Amino acid sequence: MKQHDFHVPLCEKCALETGSLFRSLTPDEVEMVNFEKDFRQYKRGDILYQEGNRISGFYCIHSGIIKVYKTGFDGKEQIIRFAKPGEIIAYRSVLSNEVACTSAKVIEDCQVCFIPSEILISLIKTNSSFALDLLKLACHELGEANSFITDIAQKTVRERLAEILLLLVNDFGLDEENYLKISLTREELANIVGTATESVIRLLSEFKADRLVELNGRKIRILNQKGLEKISNVMERN
């Protein structure tokens, strides 16, 4: 532990480390973002913004994990995606000029930079390769959303749970002992998969019985990735 673990991260450095969107900015532009941004820290459970809020900027994650979710008619959460270091959230609302259509809550304590809308808009106007990168990002997310729609509409809960586990492996990785690095409650898992908490619990213990995973409380150890792939019926990636 460093003594002063507390200074505001520099965008330049952060962009290099995390491969964030800002890599396509000029040094001057990075400098501007650095100057205009607001550094913030949050703890697990904190809410960055909520559905319906009008948002005056977007967030770039420096450390930690955030869940982005929608609240359904009956109050149930549907997790749309996670954001991890280098990723940005809330840019959708800023750009489409609509109020937030999702809420964002901290899953793992995090440090983020808040960047005012005007900066984003002006960067898009002045730096076309940044604009293009942003478009690519949005389009890529759109593609993922489309796949997810198809999955939820057509696959069983069992298939989806297996698929989500693999997706989490992909996004967050495993530690030396093959434990998923991200730790979620059963309810959160259910809110990704789009099912009831009890169903997740039952299916996870089936997976355990089939020696696909091992369960230690919230920690999930992946024992047989091939097996999960088989269950999930994942289609080949593009």
Next chain:
Amino acid sequence: MKQHDFHVPLCEKCALETGSLFRSLTPDEVEMVNFEKDFRQYKRGDILYQEGNRISGFYCIHSGIIKVYKTGFDGKEQIIRFAKPGEIIAYRSVLSNEVACTSAKVIEDCQVCFIPSEILISLIKTNSSFALDLLKLACHELGEANSFITDIAQKTVRERLAEILLLLVNDFGLDEENYLKISLTREELANIVGTATESVIRLLSEFKADRLVELNGRKIRILNQKGLEKISNVMERN
């Protein structure tokens, strides 16, 4: 009926009529698009492109309706969206530089313009308000996709069907007799809602029994919009 109903539509005129994306282009740019584009006509059932194709441009719809869908593991279609005059499709693949993640098939005979990728990229690079509009478009679609994910994950088939009917009313409108202007097979309806054809049929006749709709083959007459809203549990729009 004009005698020569066959000439290639001018983007300038089309953009005005349909309110397409191209309204934010300069006259010169419109001229360029006009020059570079390729006019094409398709009939119901024709396929514009298929999942997995590498695409060398995008399509701007001048007339007709197209369905954009993904094919699931077992070959079942999931309709992602429709495209009608003034809207563009396949821009996602062009921009994210990935192969098509959807297929596009004609629902109502249509006339479209095919515009090469390079044009799109160069417009983005040179006209920042066009880039911004495109970003807005992508972000808006992303918002809709997110809502749809939540709906499919949380609502019953009954609720979703009611919602989709309302959505079709919104997107395509009703004629003088309150018939939905877009005409879909039961299977297509099922492939939007994410259910089995039989379920759509059964629910539609329930709706009919409840005097919410009237059915004349493929034509659906909306009798009680409020009632459908109640069933669908639509949340207030932003």
Next chain:
DNA sequence: CGGTACGTTGAGTCATATCAACCATAGTGG
């Protein structure tokens, strides 16, 4: 006239949601 695609209905099944009870853990306040 036979063929093909679409629509409809009924019956049976199964996956998943719901409801209820219970346990474990940790944090809180008296």
Next chain:
DNA sequence: CCACTATGGTTGATATGACTCAACGTACCG
């Protein structure tokens, strides 16, 4: 320090929405 409460996890019993399968009707088309 202990009861108290909240939160999350687990399991069982039961209900049911929705899918599947199968049969049949209907309409259009060459």
